[in-house]
Amino acid sequence: MPIATPKQKTTQRIKMRIHKGDTVQVITGKDKGKTGEVLRTLPIENRVIVQGVNIRTRHVKPTQEGESGRIVSEEASVHASNVMLYSNNKKIASRVELVVEKDGSKKRRLKKTGELID
Numbered sequence: 001m002p003i004a005t006p007k008q009k010t011t012q013r014i015k016m017r018i019h020k021g022d023t024v025q026v027i028t029g030k031d032k033g034k035t036g037e038v039l040r041t042l043p044i045e046n047r048v049i050v051q052g053v054n055i056r057t058r059h060v061k062p063t064q065e066g067e068s069g070r071i072v073s074e075e076a077s078v079h080a081s082n083v084m085l086y087s088n089n090k091k092i093a094s095r096v097e098l099v100v101e102k103d104g105s106k107k108r109r110l111k112k113t114g115e116l117i118d
Helices: none
Strands: 023-026 035-042 047-050 055-060 070-075 083-087 092-094 096-100 106-110
Touching: 023 047
Parallel strands: none
Antiparallel strands: 023 035, 023 083, 035 047, 055 070, 083 092, 096 106
């Protein structure tokens, strides 16, 4: 019987259609329905950090003498498949399609509304 080896972590970047600064809506999980701005993308893990979504509290010990410990709340990452781009004009979440313009440049467009993002 072969010995099971632990899964290797892939270091290959995943091409993401969600970029930093985009407005997204969470479509599944405990924060379903919340919208927020993407603060950071993690393309190797295919995850995004969204403002005000998936809040975690962390207890920080004092580092210097006389300083007191504190509780820090910060956003944890969410898998990119659990968010959709959100149109602020139409108030609707939509998938993204890549469109090649006549001059050869690539643009992102929302499928439901036809609104160009870049």
